[in-house]
Amino acid sequence: MKVTVVGAGAVGASCAEYIAMKNFNSEVVLVDIKEGFAEGKAMDLMQTASLNGFDTKITGTTGDYSKTAGSKVAVITSGIPRKPGMTREELIGINAGIVKEVTQNLVKHSPDVIIIVVSNPMDTMAYLVHKTSGLPKERIIGMGGALDSARFKYRLAEALDCPISDVDGMVIAAHSDTGMLPLLSKATRNGVSISEFLDESTQNNLAEATKVGGATLTKLLGTSAWYAPGAAVSVLVQSIVCDQKKMIPCSVMLDGEYGESDICMGVPCIIGKNGIEKIVDISLTDSEKESFATAAKAVREVNGDLGF
Numbered sequence: 001m002k003v004t005v006v007g008a009g010a011v012g013a014s015c016a017e018y019i020a021m022k023n024f025n026s027e028v029v030l031v032d033i034k035e036g037f038a039e040g041k042a043m044d045l046m047q048t049a050s051l052n053g054f055d056t057k058i059t060g061t062t063g064d065y066s067k068t069a070g071s072k073v074a075v076i077t078s079g080i081p082r083k084p085g086m087t088r089e090e091l092i093g094i095n096a097g098i099v100k101e102v103t104q105n106l107v108k109h110s111p112d113v114i115i116i117v118v119s120n121p122m123d124t125m126a127y128l129v130h131k132t133s134g135l136p137k138e139r140i141i142g143m144g145g146a147l148d149s150a151r152f153k154y155r156l157a158e159a160l161d162c163p164i165s166d167v168d169g170m171v172i173a174a175h176s177d178t179g180m181l182p183l184l185s186k187a188t189r190n191g192v193s194i195s196e197f198l199d200e201s202t203q204n205n206l207a208e209a210t211k212v213g214g215a216t217l218t219k220l221l222g223t224s225a226w227y228a229p230g231a232a233v234s235v236l237v238q239s240i241v242c243d244q245k246k247m248i249p250c251s252v253m254l255d256g257e258y259g260e261s262d263i264c265m266g267v268p269c270i271i272g273k274n275g276i277e278k279i280v281d282i283s284l285t286d287s288e289k290e291s292f293a294t295a296a297k298a299v300r301e302v303n304g305d306l307g308f
C-alpha cells in the first residue's frame with residue numbers, strides 16, 4: 001500500500017524510517033516544499049534498506065502530489081515546530097495555512113485517503129482538516145494520544161522503577177501542555193492499579209511530567225521531539241494498513257461522545273483499515289470528566305481562531 005508523509009523534516013523522516021524498519025508496508029512517498037529535500041531524505045533512507053533489512057520503497061518529491069495518487073494513508077507533518085518557551089497553540093498562524101493547502105492537494109489525488117494529522121496545534125489542525133477536506137470523520141485522525149501515552153508509560157516505569165513493558169496507561173483529552181489527561185485511575189503495573197505502589201503526590205508529579213513532556217524535550221533539544229512522535233505515527237499507520245484494530249487514543253471529531261460535539265479531542269479509538277472503526281466510551285471519574293471539559297473549552301477557543 002502507498003503511504004504518503006508530507007513534511008520530510010524531523011518528524012516526517014522519523015515516521016518514514018519507523019514505517020520502513022517495521023517492514024509491513026510496500027511504499028512510502030515523502031513530500032516537502034523545500035527543493036530536493038524529500039528526494040534527499042528518501043535516498044538516504046533507502047541506502048539504509050540493505051543495512052536494516054527492509055523492502056519498503058521510499059521515494060521523495062518536491063511538491064508533486066501526482067506522485068501521492070492512490071495513497072491509503074497520508075500523514076501531515078508539514079509546518080513549523082515550536083521553540084523553547086513557546087506553546088503549540090502559538091504555531092496556528094503559520095501552520096493552519098500549510099495544513100489546509102496540503103490537505104486539499106492530498107484529497108485531490110487520493111479521494112479515499114485516511115489522513116493522520118501531526119502538525120501543531122494538533123487538535124485544532126485535525127478540526128481544520130475536517131472543515132476543509134470533505135472527508136468522512138472516520139478518515140481523519142489526530143496523532144497525540146499515542147505519543148502522550150508512551151510518555152506516560154515512560155514516567156510510570158520511572159516512578160515504579162520497573163521495565164516499561166510492565167506498565168500500561170493512557171492519556172486522553174487535548175494534546176497541549178495543560179489539556180492532557182493522563183488517566184491515573186486506570187494505570188496499572190501488570191494489571192494491578194498503580195495506587196497499590198505509588199502515593200498520591202508521586203502519581204500527580206508523574207502526571208504533570210507527562211503533560212509537559214513535549215515542552216521538556218523542546219527545552220532540551222531547542223526544537224520539538226521527533227523519535228517518539230515518528231514511532232507513534234508508525235503504530236497508527238500499521239494498525240490501519242494491517243487492520244490490527246488496536247485501541248489507541250486519537251484526536252477525533254466528537255458527536256456527543258464524552259459530552260462534546262463539533263470538536264476534535266483525544267479519546268480511545270479502535271484503529272483499523274477504515275480509519276476510526278469505533279470510538280470507545282470508557283468511564284471517567286468526576287474529576288477526570290471535569291478536566292476533559294476544561295480541556296475541551298480551551299481547544300474550542302483555539303479553534304475559534306480558524307474563523308469557521
Ligand SMILES: NC(=O)C1=CN([C@@H]2O[C@H](COP(=O)(O)OP(=O)(O)OC[C@H]3O[C@@H](n4cnc5c(N)ncnc54)[C@H](O)[C@@H]3O)[C@@H](O)[C@H]2O)C=CC1
Nearest residue numbers: 007009010011032033078079080081118119120122143229
Ligand atoms: N502531534 C504531535 O504529537 C507532534 C507534532 N509535532 C508537530 O509536527 C510539525 C513538524 O515538526 P518537525 O518535523 O520537527 O519540523 P521540521 O521543521 O523539522 O519539518 C517540517 C517540514 O515541513 C516542511 N513544509 C513546510 N511547509 C510545507 C508545505 N506547504 N508542504 C510540504 N512541506 C512543507 C518543511 O520544509 C520542513 O521540512 C510541527 O508543527 C510540530 O509541532 C511534532 C511532534 C509531535
Ligand SMILES: O=C([O-])CC(=O)C(=O)O
Nearest residue numbers: 082088120214215224225
Ligand atoms: O511539543 C511539541 O511542540 C511537539 C509535540 O507535540 C510533542 O512532542 O508532543
